[in-house]
Amino acid sequence: MDKVNLLTTVAVVTISISLFLSLFLLTVKTAHQLSNRLFTVFLILHAIDNSVNLDYLFEIPLTGRIFISSFFFLQLPVFYLYVLSVCYSDFKLKPVHLTHIIPFLLANFVLLPRFYTVDLASKISFLAKGSSMVEVQFNHILMHVQCVFYIVAAFMILRKAKKIYLENYTGASLESLNWLFQFTVALSIFFAIAFLKNIFKFTAYPNISNGLKVGLILSELIIIFWYLYKALNNPSLFRNIDSKLKLVSEIILEEKNSNPEVINENEHSLAILTLKQYMVAEKPFLNPSLTIQEVAKDIKIPVRELSVLINHNLDQHFYDFINHYRIAYAMDILKDASKNKLTVLEILYAAGFNSKSSFNTAFKKHTGHTPTEYRKALQDKVL
Known part of the structure; x- marks a missing residue:
């Protein structure tokens, strides 16, 4: 030709x-x-x-x-x-x-x-x-x-x-x-x-x-x-974000310019404690489409303050903060001998993830192992 x-x-x-x-x-x-x-x-x-x-x-x-x-x-x-x-x-x-x-x-x-x-x-x-x-x-x-x-x-x-x-x-x-x-x-x-x-x-x-x-x-x-x-x-491949949302760095800069008062560390500590208690008690992370707006509404903290609290004070993205709890939940399932017949796919859905790739990436980031490696190591009594 x-x-x-x-x-x-x-x-x-x-x-x-x-x-x-x-x-x-x-x-x-x-x-x-x-x-x-x-x-x-x-x-x-x-x-x-x-x-x-x-x-x-x-x-x-x-x-x-x-x-x-x-x-x-x-x-x-x-x-x-x-x-x-x-x-x-x-x-x-x-x-x-x-x-x-x-x-x-x-x-x-x-x-x-x-x-x-x-x-x-x-x-x-x-x-x-x-x-x-x-x-x-x-x-x-x-x-x-x-x-x-x-x-x-x-x-x-x-x-x-x-x-x-x-x-x-x-x-x-x-x-x-x-x-x-x-x-x-x-x-x-x-x-x-x-x-x-x-x-x-x-x-x-x-x-x-x-x-x-x-x-x-x-x-x-x-x-x-x-x-x-x-x-x-993936006919519904994308989930959009709101263009009105601002980066935490922009929010902090705005607050410094408009209200350069000394930050009340006690208030931040109390808010962090409230947040962590809520995460453990209510387990909102099991919702695969959880947003920071939903968390803010439940614990009655303004979204801007909660965003700064997690992304700046805790030095974590909201995405990683939630995945930390999801991985801990998945690890508890993997450690439970009565649930050893559950597949990795069933576990990731139970923990709030909605895709195998995101679960594997997050799990390895937090533990250094893939879910399959972690389960095998538990069975071999290595971990």
């Missing part, structure tokens, strides 16, 4: 999978419809961008090819909005978000005088001298600047969202945020390779650029399959 056939075949498969996943995301029943719709738009834009590789099957007019290629300028802004919608439960699309289409409009606007509005012969001449045309150079620079901006912005959002989640929630969203972080890393690598491809395109080594193009299309296919696998296995 020659290179042209390979590009066309992979493009057809990638477009087909993208459209199938788009249909799945639009029809699946979930509370996160906006996130699904935004990622659907991202996939459709991706499919449109890929359609320029189908000219082996049917002819695409020159003007159409260039216009289709400019849809790249919409992909990362939509992905950025998707990340926002995944991270924050109260995210809504607003008119201000239309500013994200400015690069797309600008990229097409600069091509109006000497490409879009001229005859076919002039268009062919323009593209033949593409590497030396200021409009083409401008669009390539704009493309790469946009890539860096949105990728960095996405990582910053994910980093802050993860910190807020750790300080306020428990459950499976941490795995979701980690997965979305990995997906963003994969996209970063993809666009970095695309950047190299474009560099070689304007050098004396165009064959390297063509080789990287084949690699990019194949990697696109892998990324799409990866997301499809995740989406089909």
